[in-house]
Amino acid sequence: MNSQAPSRPPLSTADGIKMVRLLGTVSFVCGLLIVITHRGTLSAIGRNQERLTREAVAELLPGMQRQVVYSVHGGELSKGEGSDRLAGKIYAGYDASGKLLGLVMEASERGYADMIKAMYAYSPSKRCITGFKVLEMKETPGLGDKIATDKNFLENFKQLVYDPDHPIVAVKAGAKKNNWEIDAISGATISSRAVGRMLNRSIREMAPLIERNLRRIEKGE
Amino acid sequence: MTGAHLVQAPSPSENYETFFNGLWKQNPVFVQVLGMCPTLAVTNSVRNALAMGAATLFVLVCSNMLISLVRKRVPKQVRIATYILIIATFVTIVDYLIKALSIAVYKALGPFIALIVVNCMILGRAEAFASRNPPGKAILDGLGMGLGFSFALLCLGAVREVLGAGTFLGVPLFGPRFQPWVLFLLPPGGFLTLALWLLVFRAWQSRKERKQEQWRAAA
Known part of the structure; x- marks a missing residue:
């Protein structure tokens, strides 16, 4: 700032106090405004987040009537959201008769640009992934972002088998031979491979845990 | 702007001029070429452009008003610090408000909401206008500049979404x-789109100037 020109007389203590007082008052008022807005919008923001997840789960498990949330803590499953917001979550969906339709889990992986966050549905009885939905990404428009919309690509996830002996992997477009492989989108190989990696890592971690607790989950306990 | 503090009650025509100055004659994007970072970054769809325009408009009007209210009490040495504090406050507020209204829009705009703090247009208006004018005029100036900015963003967003995605506001x-x-x-x-619009704006302006000169010469 050129307001501190050398020809200017030095600041007196009174001036200094005046400045501190002004900045203090302005900071106080600004802080108050921020706190009021934060408190006022907190519940609406929470509701929005919740609705977004609920809609995604309902889309992945068509016909779902009831939903139970489990949180994963140190390799153990507990019912409810839990206090740890970073803990992994499993959303179990049941139909009208109370039968378990499937489980929805979150997964994320580094894509071509920034993290790709997604949700996928897993059927423990069929031992396969039955649905996939991208929640958040910054992939290149027209190329990588097709992982969320490309019909042929999403067809891969209607019945993608989880086999402990074979990792889920994205292969070159049209080269899919086994039902644990994903046909990549041509021109979006990096993004497709990221999807393969994210599902493989997540399911390998979650499937044993689900199998151990399947009885509990089926009863919704 | 000069000598505005000497005028007790600004006339309606003066208010009109303050408002339209930002909207058209001194349009922040097309004439002053300010705030290029959000202009280029978030105008890939009409929805994003509108949301960014509205957020900037809100911050501009509120900060202009508050800065104008405290203008006589702020010592010269700490004025920039005070202005930034006030601007940052309203940016934080708008950040919460967008998150409460729509998470989809919030995610689409990403870090660019927080970056409104460093939009030079806002600090520019604080320093050049709000700190020298009464609150009423400062609000009008904020409204004019904010709407002018939104209009420019909308111009870019419309062209980019129609050509780039074949949709308008998501409708094919x-x-x-x-x-x-x-x-x-x-x-x-x-x-490319910004260059195109600047070309249109400049061509229109120089045509207007030529006409005015011809008119003056004829008179």
């Missing part, structure tokens, strides 16, 4: 056989 325009011109959604498309 051309049917399934249209091959979108994806380049327009990518950063180069932002620069």
